[in-house]
Amino acid sequence: MKTIAKAVQSEINVKKSQFICHLFPTKTKKESKEIILKVNEKYNDATHNCTAYIVTDGEGFDDDGEPGGTAGKPMINVLRKNELHNVTAVVTRYFGGIKLGAGGLVRAYSKSVLEAINEAEILEVDLYDVYTLVFEYSEIKTIDGEVRNNQLEVINKEYSDKVIYDVVSKDNRDIEKIFEKYGDKIIIEFKDKEVLVK
Structure with a gap:
């Protein structure tokens, strides 16, 4: 099983929209939800704070107002493809004025999580x-x-x-x-x- 050693942050820009991804090591849904709440409070001026987590007692994702299936689901799919567990991903988006379309959103949210994973120290556990x-x-x-x-x-x-x-x-x-x-x-x-x- 793989997880991350510590919290990481990465940032990408897609057609003037800013995507900030935070990855956190987490064990439980409760812990994930507490972290998501803190990120929402910190970035309460953002257009969206989309989330995905895979922890010991379950998994989940949320599009936070983006069209269904364009944010949270692609994010959790990236976590699964990289075989990561006990991790929570939050991607904060600041809309830049140019619509990306469904395919563009899927690519942007996926890339955002992938960039953060590339920054992370991965542990075999x-x-x-x-x-x-x-x-x-x-x-x-x-x-x-x-x-x-x-x-x-x-x-x-x-x-x-x-x-x-x-x-x-x-x-x-x-x-x-x-x-x-x-x-x-x-x-x-x-x-x-x-x-x-x-």
């Missing part, structure tokens, strides 16, 4: 289930042993009144089964899906 383990300090040695023996990866550790590990299994081992033998000594909860660089 895998998606893993993240589990949270909560246990007493007295169990650290035992839990660390299980983590090591089962080739699990601890991606976050917290030490408060109890020890908290966020763990993933790179070969999709069932983490719950590994630790179920400890009964009430350890609390296991599914936390999230996490993207990790290969």
Whole structure:
């Protein structure tokens, strides 16, 4: 799976219309919608702010007033063709006075996203289930042993009144089964899906 390392911006001009594309790394629809809202606020004087996103819990696009199928759909198609995931694209258009027609709009919005992708640092990543383990300090040695023996990866550790590990299994081992033998000594909860660089 591919995604982008960080947010990028690019700009093209087509027949006096200005197209500004922003690409953002995002994980969820909620995150995408929050970013889209911020871009809309920043460019509230623009003629259109068209959007497309592909994230872990779905995908979507919006033409924002452009003729149906001429903006959001071409944008998401470019993301798909480039096999990008966990990314949100927003193309802001300032109309220059010359109509582009349906074909011209499709080409302009597609090119705008493609230019931004060319500017981006592309990462090869895998998606893993993240589990949270909560246990007493007295169990650290035992839990660390299980983590090591089962080739699990601890991606976050917290030490408060109890020890908290966020763990993933790179070969999709069932983490719950590994630790179920400890009964009430350890609390296991599914936390999230996490993207990790290969």
